[in-house]
Amino acid sequence: MSRFLIQRPLPHGGRLVERVITDKEAAKKMIKGCPSYDIKPTLHYETGVPVRNVYREIMSICYGFFSPVEGSMKQAEVERILKERRLLNEWIFPYPLVFDISEEDYKKLGVGAGDRLVLNLKGKPFAILDIEEVWRIDNPEELAHLTFGTPERNPEVVKEPFNKKHPGWVIYRSLQPVVLAGKYTIINEPKLRPPFDRFWYPPRKSREEFDRRGWRTVINHQTRNVPHVGHEFLMKCAAFTGDVEPCHGILVNAVIGVKRRGDYPDEAIVEGHEAVNKGGYIKPERHLPTIVLWDMRYGNPLESLLHGIIRQNMGCTHHMFGRDHAAVGEYYDKWATQILWTKGIPSFGFPAPPTDVPYGLDIRPQNMREFSYCPTCKEMAYSETCGHKREKLSGSFLRGMVAEGVQPPSIIMRPEVYKVIVKWWKHFGYPFCNEKYVVNKEKELEVDLEDL
């Protein structure tokens, strides 16, 4: 066979983390006599609006999306991540992930290292946290700054100091002071609610699905958007990379989590991507929309690192990265992610790309430029190919059109995708997330639990 063939990478860290107990009797025994705690959403430190729910991290950790992370991090691990973006076991990882509670709750619980805490979700036992260390976040604002970087410390890519306009910064700024560190184990598997259930492909299942489909090479498309035709072209064009032939599969992995007002509802996002393949624009045999539960931190290059980890764990060989990947505002250089994956960012601990450092990643970047509509080529044209005057496709303009009830032309948005927007618009009363959606979503979450 050709020496150029690319094989599916091992999970990050060498093996998939899977911390899910499916034997209910065993689970009951495991939690017998243990104190319990009702998981609460993290609320904005000023406005009180939900900005995160740690249950999503527990799901992503225990199902292996975040392998090799196994739980809430100890102080030394968080400090190491903030300095060099590495776990204590050496493997690279971009963000602190902690189980944080208030001083009041901590006092009430009366737990400490060595204790097993049962975590309830929607009133049902969901997971356990085997506490190994209790530590404190003394200065959440500093933690938030260190997490995302500052223009002084990270001059290669950070252009502006982070502040409360940045939703990721707000998440870290809003953490409670007491961290219970230790491994999570899910003891009562939640059921994903429709429509999310059919997009739920945790790493073991996604790898099995790739086998079933005969996909050796798979490129990931990160999304938190209903796809317009520009996204469709990004997907189908980026997928022409591969090894000796184009990538066998295109994995869409939608980040499902806390929403901002004005975002499309998650339901429309996943079904919108599905509509692209149901509509035949990308064959269903070559296209698989899936989800991961995560409250986006919008950390551009750092977020791309997490995306690389998640998709390598899911079995992808390639990951497409565009301009302003997972960015909000202009905190980072708009090509910061591509800089990371081609040269590295020394101040974040990467003197070389994350694929070229010890204990690094094994997924290939496909760094893409931009698509916009070309009236001469009569298609979504690629900035590095088409030499004509093109019309910038602004996401805001498109949303404006949708908000006015105008169906966008099919060269901009496929009618099948627009239908999905309208379906959920009717359901929620508005095409984009409003306050009611945001609050309700954090109440209902994406899962239901049965009694244990």
Add this chain to the structure above:
Amino acid sequence: MSRFLIQRPLPHGGRLVERVITDKEAAKKMIKGCPSYDIKPTLHYETGVPVRNVYREIMSICYGFFSPVEGSMKQAEVERILKERRLLNEWIFPYPLVFDISEEDYKKLGVGAGDRLVLNLKGKPFAILDIEEVWRIDNPEELAHLTFGTPERNPEVVKEPFNKKHPGWVIYRSLQPVVLAGKYTIINEPKLRPPFDRFWYPPRKSREEFDRRGWRTVINHQTRNVPHVGHEFLMKCAAFTGDVEPCHGILVNAVIGVKRRGDYPDEAIVEGHEAVNKGGYIKPERHLPTIVLWDMRYGNPLESLLHGIIRQNMGCTHHMFGRDHAAVGEYYDKWATQILWTKGIPSFGFPAPPTDVPYGLDIRPQNMREFSYCPTCKEMAYSETCGHKREKLSGSFLRGMVAEGVQPPSIIMRPEVYKVIVKWWKHFGYPFCNEKYVVNKEKELEVDLEDL
């Protein structure tokens, strides 16, 4: 830097062959007192129509397109090529290349091993052949069969016995019996005639041009056709392969040589490709149409090997291969080229792909499926992406339309390209090569020579 970055390969054989004397005084000394011979076209063994001119091989050898080949092959080398597609220096090569003359001419010349023969072209000294061996082709029909393979010997890919309907087979069948083997040296550089002069990028020059343009990764498009929009899409889509970003450059390398009736004229082919970038469909900064002089043998997988050699020598990192690459008729499996580049064809001497055998190639295949027009996607859609019912774009249908004087719709052929067809149509009196064009071309060739 990223470990995935692909660097420009060395020429095949390790270094570029360059056998061109530019010092006229030195050249004159070199040929003083040597016998000379007027190069003649090879004529069809039955019809007498020109089917090849060895001057094109001399050009391609001496300017390094065929590195490491340096001249007309000895008997042992031809035998080795027919058995295992390797030169005597071990490097892989698909075809016998010989300087063949008639018994009558041989008798008249009275030369032998050790003699230097001056080769005249269009009445002017052009090159020298330093004869190392004289041998004979006893059975040109057998040579032709061995060159292309037979269903018995090459059951993996040869479907039908070759015969006189195959233009490559006819070339070998029509060879003269006496082979003068030895190295060629051009002693009087021909001038390419317009419009071919501006497409002339021999390997040293093409590599310098890639440097000038900052192209690290370059994908080649093989052509012997005026490009329709399907070709344009093949080029721009295949170029999304690369390493950590799409290929920097797209090299079009048109095979210029003896024509068959019904082919587009070479002038329209090169200017048609140029019109694609002048028209902005692929930016001129990213697209470079060039030529190589060669009378196509249409050897599908074997021809693809030569194409890989030529384009590696020119500095390409990638080469696109489609269905029926360089094929005529149904002699070979229509995917034979992709079989060669992904698995190898043991009976042709390739138990592994040509990139995976010792002394093999170092250029990456991009094996592509098919493009055809999709009325739903409203574009040339890729067979592995688009799930709709598409309209096969038949080259013959398009030629039929052109022959009727009907301008094809712009979604099938760009108006700028059609204009080029019309320009040369007016010049030659017919849009496709006719008998007059074929005969004239072989009289005038693509070059002019000055006095030495």
